[in-house]
Amino acid sequence: MSEEEKSPNNHPSDRNFLNIGEILSYSFGSSGINGLGTLFTLMSLNITTILMGSVYQMSPVIMYLMTSIITFISLVKTPIISSLMDNTKNTRGKFKPYLIWMGIPTTVLLSIIPFVPLSWIEIPVFTLISEPLSLAGLMIFILQILISLTWPTLLVANTSLGQVITPNTLERARMFSFHSILSSLWPSVVSIGFPILSILTIQGATTGQQSILSYRVWFPMFAVLSFVLTLFSYFNCKERIIVELGYKPKVNFRHGIRSLGSNKFFWIATISGVFGAIRIGGNLQNWINIYSLKSDIATAISTTLLGNAMVPGMLLTSFMVRKFGKKSLMLFTGFGSTLLYIPMIMFPSLPIFLLVMIFLQNALAGFGICVAIMPADALDAQQLTTGERLEGFWGMFNQLILAVVWLGSGLIGPAILRASGLDGVTGTNNMEIDIIRYAVFRNMSIMSGIACFFQTIPYIFWDLSEEEHREIIRQLEQIAKEKNGISKIS
Template identity: 25%
Template sequence: MMKTALAPAITLREKFCYGLGDTSANIFMGMTMMFLSIYYTDVFRLSPVAMGSLFLLARFIDAIGDPLIGLLADRTRSPRGRYRPWLLWFALPYGLSCAAVFFSPELSATGRIVYAYVTYMALVLSFSLVVVPYVSLLGAMSVDSDERIQINAIRFPLAKLAYLLCSLFVPALIALFDNDILGYRAVMCGIGVLSTLLVLICYFNTQERVPPQSVPAIGVREQFRHLLQNDQALILFAAQAVVMVMNTLKFGAAAYFVKYVLQMPATFLSLMLTAASVAGIVAPLVTGYLLRRGRIKRIPLLVYSQLASAVITLAMGFTPASAVWPHLWLFVSATLMAELIAVILWASVADVADYGFYRFGVRINGMIGGGMLFSTKAGMAVGGALVGYILAWFGYQPDNATAALPEQLPAFRVLYIWLPACCLFLTAGILRFYRLDEQKTRDVMMRAQDETGRAEAKRHGL
């Protein structure tokens, strides 16, 4: 589609630097899903129940704030834009809080719980203050749905690079230290610095093209009303929540499954997570290629990829524990299929915002971006809580973390295989009701471009 004067082509450099913002965000996501559960139970010595309650309470409290942060971002007026200034303001607190979570001071049992709650809440709050505006920024960079998908085709490999860095280097770097506590302290300080730098690179190398004047100021209640009336946004949020439950369960339980069921060392876990991270990098490229070449349409890809991943995940349940290499390949294959939808889901945040603008004549990109982050964190909260509660139900004790009793082994299969497979089937069912296919998004985009053009002309007095 031809670009108008109001929407010049976005350079590869800007797309790349925008993607680095998601690399930073996914360092938090990767550390949370891959290592935080086993860190809290086996290193920091929280009980599984305390850990599960922490994930559930902290994430839900934080998730409620995401739409409010989006509302504030929508109302921001700055020479730097609506959303970019937030990256500058909160990059440093985000990096510092990332390091603080893993500092692991010597405290009593009650002190450890308090410290975990305070630092984890600080992390998820600072994460929201960066990522909600970051997600909304995509809609302000371009009104072209196809271009947004191509931006995400670059962004998501860079986002998954964070998982690769976490899975490949974090266990090896921690192992260099005399004990895990010192290892986590040093490695996470470095990760905090890296996270801050990546956010700042994104800030300094992107720009907003959709003028703020095209976003009418409306009240909080009115914004929430329009959000709840946007049926396609609600479908998107529901699908994302279930996806994140699945990811948190699967990746959070992977360390336990490898350690106790497969009875393999941490090096095998690192290999498995690294291979899955590579699959996560490849998947967005595959999605971009399939869509550009017209091999498959958006909505069938959303549905069928999740069904395929569900079937592969179920196959792991019937694979003997002694077949460690088939387990690795099934895990990687299931991850690849599941990740094919990530590009479309996150590009659709801007699409459903345009759809709401098309229906109601108001633009609430920040509120919808906050809603997507709400769904992401709510899913992670439920998934993290399930990990803790199911481990506690089966009697798992972190003080006896060198071995698991035979009656505890089913817990790891439930968390790693059966519940993720159910989530994948549910995601496919939800996405069957999503209607913003190529033609519909093209119609919505044309309306958004027309409105943007009129707003820009009015701004210049034309």
């Protein structure tokens, strides 16, 4: 602990704890975890996933049923893992052990899925709703269930580490300004590098990502390198929670559920996230590139510009939070993005104009990293009220609710597409027809605009200001001193 941390004249809410090394370590560690997340996306049970749909020939119905079963399993495992996490007491901290405990099995599982033999596709096991399930599909389903136990826990552990890395909310904002950029570097390498490297494999020279050899060669390498990056967080980051000396986490399961359920800040963040998940389903960028621009060069330029539009907002977030506060910034970002959907609805036939509007929305979204900062303030308030730290409950139940919403919202997009003229027979080929393409752009923008509006509304009720949070930290420190005569930031 530095001399600045030890000084009795500095309250934790006012002083800084992080040096550049710890900020970089958490950013690199998060980058590794996001890299594992990119690999998880590339083998997810989704009709757009090449590995599952084209290589292993799994039908959309089978994958939807598998996803539904995994979501149901999450209903059972989420309370258990939440309770275990919030009652963890380890010399490494409360969350860092899970970077190892969950990181290793996640890495192994992501690496071995491509090694399920293709010959097993020809071996039927049984039939689900008139859809045959092969032995390969069954084995992948089992591995996906195991990943659903490890990967979400790993993600929550890393997110929670960021919530307790400093009790200073402004310092946390500064950290996330850089973290949000740095943590996206390695997953970008994975998402861009895999398609390119797949061409370099023997079979990949002609079949690219449809070659199982591409996955068997590059997935284990990317997975191991991603896990190695997570070790930066494990070895170089600290968990700083204001507690009395000798504090041992002990959260009763039922009481933890009741406490979280009565925390209005949890519901504000979660309800906003629900509408945010629906909004993401209406992203038009890829369709505009493919069916309107029809140019590799134009697509590359638009992808680069739109992908980097958030950077200025990320870098300015700390200054804007200090100047206006997190609540005001979230409302400005949300309602500003909502207004940008209006011209998109009015002029769906102008692809460049639509991309400009999306660029401006992405620029505003850069300030959205406040979403990663605000739960820590709410959890400090929870600790002052009940004496409990509920990062595990918060993270796991938030994930569970969003997973259920994703399952249901997956029906909204297809319904809108059918109403716009995509008949499901000729599929996306209908997008070549101008009137249908414009209808899709307009109707998806309407859906996203409505979702964006309701995504923002909950933050009107967020009434925990930066000044109030500083006072909460002061009170927590005073309580810790009164209990043991010493304040410990562990």
